[in-house]
Amino acid sequence: MENIKEITKNTLSELKNQDLETTPENYFIEFKKQADILDIKLDEFKLFDKIKNSLTTDEKSQLKVDSFNKLSSILTKRTTAEELKALIEVFNDILTPSINFDYIENIEDFICEIMKNPKKLTNKNTIFKLKEFASQRIDADRKVLKDKTNDIVKLTSLMSRYFDKTLNDSDSSTDEIVKIKDDLINLNISNSSHRELRVVQKKLIDTIYKIENSIKENNKILSNNIEKFKFLNRQIEELQKELILVKEEQQFDFLTSLLNRRAYQEEVKKVEKQFNIFGSDFAIVFIDIDHFKNINDVYGHACGDAILKNFATILKDLTRKEDIISRYGGEEFVALVNYQSETEIQRYIKRVKTALQNHVFIYKTQQLQIEFSAGVAFRNKYHSFAEAEASADKLLYKAKNKGRNKVIFDDEIEL
Template identity: 35%
Template sequence: MTIQGIIKKAVKRLELEGKLLTPDFYTEAFCKESAKAGMNVEDCSHVEKFKVTLNKEFQKELTQYRIKTMSELARFLISKLNRTNSSHCSSLLESQTIFTKRVLQVVEVLHNKEASELAKKSIDLLNNEASAAQVDQFRQLWVNFITTYDDTFLEKLKSLGHVDITDLKKSIESLKISSSDNLVAPMELSSIASLLVSSLVPSIASSVNEKIADISQKIKKNPSLLESVSVEAEIKSAISLRIALDKQSVKDMIKSLDGVLDKLSLRLIDMIERSDNSTVEIQKIKVELEAYNEDPITNFKIAHKKLFTIAVALEENTQALSKDLKNHNGEVKALSKKIEILEEELKKTREESKEDFLTKLYNRRALDELITIQESEFERYNHNFSIVMFDLDYFKAVNDNYGHDAGDAILSAFAKILKAEARNVDIIGRFGGEEFMALLEETNVEGGVIFAEKVRAKVQKARFMYKGERIEVTVSCGVSERSKHPSIDTLLKAADENLYKAKKDGRNRVEH
């Protein structure tokens, strides 16, 4: 192709892209057309020619920012120049300002011989118009000094009278402190700190409060904090909190047995003593009950097991216990009420789980969370997906004719078919009752229909057996695609409506 042909194609490209015929736009279009035609034009390689003359760091940035034209290269270099430091003088002035601030901060809080000497040397440095590097070096010396300076020894001076403030540390080291001054040696502080932290370790209550953990860590790292008045309040608070946690734990442990165990012990002992037919086994039970009175705070599981054994033994060996239980029907009802409450809590726990206990697929709660995640990926990355709703046909008749055990067996078998046909990236779950859902990632409605048809055909051909009898099972399916709907709610509604249409039009079919 000739240059004239490339020029015509470049002008045509600008017209198609709706761009004005400016030098920059024309150059860009001309270079694209020449590259497309396989023609190497020198005017289109200026950027690469200048790029190789720059250092590797600039070359990397040019590649990162995808600099293609001379105009973009010029703007990039201008931006770099604008970010360059103005002059050595301004840099030095900034270093001196920061340095002076650090000196003022140190002088304001310290009374130390080393600090005074370092301050004099720093003043001499400023008077001699030092370089920026020298100033920065001294600034770092001040930063190191104030960071590592330890003035906890000042606490020891409060009750010892006048000292030389020009060198406080030397003054403290030269003092003769008798044993009556009650100053604790570092080694003793470490031992005390270790004992204190051990006392805060969980005893009865197994949990560790954040506040207790923080104060324990601080004391471990710096035992001298035990001399600080401010830390004293924190330690007292931590000890009180530790005691409160233990008390609450004990209260929780004996709550379910409190009162009930004592009443049961007294009643059973009384029955045993009044019984004319007491056996050796019943006498052993009496000894166990007396032991409970001596140690009421026992392991819950052990206590529960022993109490159950006691109840079974008494039921087998005395008619008096059976009569007593009948006379106290109200207490039995109360226990039944507690069992109902526990069953409700177990049901709630199962509902909060993400796995359906029967089919081992995702449950409704998990499906709602995973659909939300899939919707976020669609909104951010435009990752399309499809939803397939499944509903086993005439499932109520299966439960009515064969029983719920047969219905559960069919639900489990259908779940296995779904797992077998699904890909690793697909999400399969039980939506509720005999209704299931498949969330197919990166799949349009046609792919969803193919998947649904495979499942439908396999269910129709499958031999669902229960107690030697075959049960005929079919499934209806509704499919919808995310990209064809304005929101996730309309997507779910469309899949449900398609499922309803499949049921209405004869069942054992796929609608989309």
């Protein structure tokens, strides 16, 4: 039961994070993903996989089968009543609520009705009813989850107030403890959490009875140690601040404030996951400042650092927040740019080139004009990210060898 609650909570949270509507189909797909993440094997998903695996090669090739909606669109093309009955039995298992059982009788009546005439499964009214039941299940599960969350908040808030007062007020009286005990006894727990939280509530009440009998001794101990607690708390806060700074140092390049190579590799995993699950297209763009070694040799490394920092700022300003820009090493940078059309990547490159053409890099009394070379690979043209990344890197060096100040795409377009 707890696993189901966690999956339900994670499902609703993930749909919200992805800005997806909580439709029955989206809910089912995400619910199955969350179950797979937690390695929880639910009977309904076993049934789903079993039916999916029973599809013919031709049926599997029709569309990506990741929900019962798509599965049903294939199965309903079959004409035998026996196959439709098998599907109806699966719907019975799938629609059965996992947390809230208020609608189970209505669902069973509905399943019995269409079992009498399996062909009704394909008509619009039946499909609408299936969606309605699925929607009711989502709403009911969400309500139970909300009720349980609110109950836990009530319980923890009450106990938090008690412990705060006990730690900060050495003069807590027995009457105050009795009041907390009475508050716990009268705490309004919803029906959704009654069975689980009543047990916790009783244990807390029993604990407070014991605390009530030893409150004076506890207050004396707390009074003697309260300064130590405060000191330790301050140390913890300082350590937390230091940890945040260390984490930032691990993620960002000190000179350019862009993601460093380690953080870039972590972002690659996220972008690649989006590509594999949702087909989100992106391009890999390797960018290298032309003749950078000459800048260091002629004007010094301090000038080179200033150029890198300024160049990185321009790249960051021209790259959308949802895209990734990182310092790959030395004067080399890499961007992961999402797109709907490949021409968007061309426009992105042109914006960078135009910005650099119109920008004069100033170091002390020196005014420098900077150019760059780049290689661009579109991820969807390769079997793996590593293959696409290697292609972009090769295209970069091809641009260097062809005279620099060039951008070469993997479709042979040059800018």
